[in-house]
Amino acid sequence: MQKMNKHKNIRQLLKTATGCLLGAAATVQADAEEVFFSGWETDIAVLAYSESDDRVSAYEPVIKTQKTFADDSVLGFKLVLDALTGASPNGATPSDQVQTFTRPSGNGSYQTQSGETPLDDTFHDTRVSFSANYQHDLGRLDKMIWGGNLSKEFDFFSTGLSATYLHDFNNRNSTFSFGLSGEYDLIEPVGGIATPLAQMQATDQLQPKGESSDTRFMGEVLTGLTQVIDRQTIMQLNYGYAQSSGYHNDPYKVTSVVDDSSGALVSGESLPGTYLYDSRPDKRIKHSLYGKVKHAFGADSADFSYRYMWDDWGVNSHTFNLAYRKNFTNWYLQPTIRYYMQSEADFYRHSIRESEVAYIAPYLTSDYRLAEMWASTLGIKIGFKTANGNKNSIRLQYYHQDGDKNPSDAIGIQKNYDMYPTLDAFVIQYNYSF
């Protein structure tokens, strides 16, 4: 009965919407539209993300809809908007002097007070992402899932395609999956592509920037096995291989060059400090092993997952995730905890000494995301159903990321400052399904 009401509601809504779009003539086609428009299941969600210390804030509304047709095929669409503002660490280290940086556009500059982590406050972007997927059977035990996505933001465009084959066997207790995906990215940084390892220049000088854009391509294989263990337990194991080639630098990140003994700023060609632009390899190969176990404890359930990831940049990471869902008659409560730790990339340095500049191996980054670090997330989700059976949920999360604030190779004055930009973020998300 609830389901019938639900469909009736959706039909009414869609009829109204279609009527508005197509005008009165739409009524003639109402029956045909009813067939196509009925049976869509839609999720709407909004996420608000906020970092402490006036760093990044993001608002992300999503709408996702899918329909299962009579032949069991499934067609789905998803639209995501993502609006970001705030400040982001630019890679330079704190110093005992006021530091001046040129904005990525080359127009204007920003300053960081002594002892503070340099943050680029020009960070703002809006992203629109659209994806579609289609799933269909290939005989009784096999199926294919096709996916495509387009994503556009101010300085970035991405498009990707994927195909995944699924095979059920062992009385449908086992599912083998094999997927391929390709992604093409076009990077168009504000101010152009910075020359790797070149010095940031003052606003009135010519910036070391060349082309206006560059590209990157990524190919990926993901294969796995999902296995029913017993009446209460199911598990999944995946292996992923991803290879990307092209532009991998962060065009907005720099590395500080400091005095060999005092750790103080070294005068640059046109700025009070010396800052070198990010330089990363033009290839990256990543592997991941992922395992998940889900178990029913009476009316409740718990899931635990672990991922080991390693790449040819020297990064390896461990991710643990545990969720427990306590089910009540018409609602549930789900606390989660996640722990993540990663090693640093071979070419990560919080800063370099002046005497090293002439000998830098070609790669250098001070992007905190390639540093040794660890992070934990605590979350809680509450879900409930409305009187007509539609699902609602609210999720709250707190994310804390930390790294080596007092590294053993800090020089002179650097020992007085936090050398890792600790991050605290809060997330609130609301989902509604109808």
Added chain:
Amino acid sequence: MKTVYIALLSGSLLMSGCSSLGVQPWERDLLARDDMAVDNAPLDSAFDDHIYFSKEASSGGQGFSGGGCGCN
């Protein structure tokens, strides 16, 4: 490369061991529950993947690792 071989070998051993595991169709009552789907909240997973993709050096595992995002 050695790790890849070990991973593939473990994978095939697991596959061959699967046949002794599982349930009969009439024993799927608990597994059929919404909360027992392997990924029962794909929107939540997508939000999380997006956040972690932009803040950490790792991505993917459960799904493809590409982010379609210039945030990292």
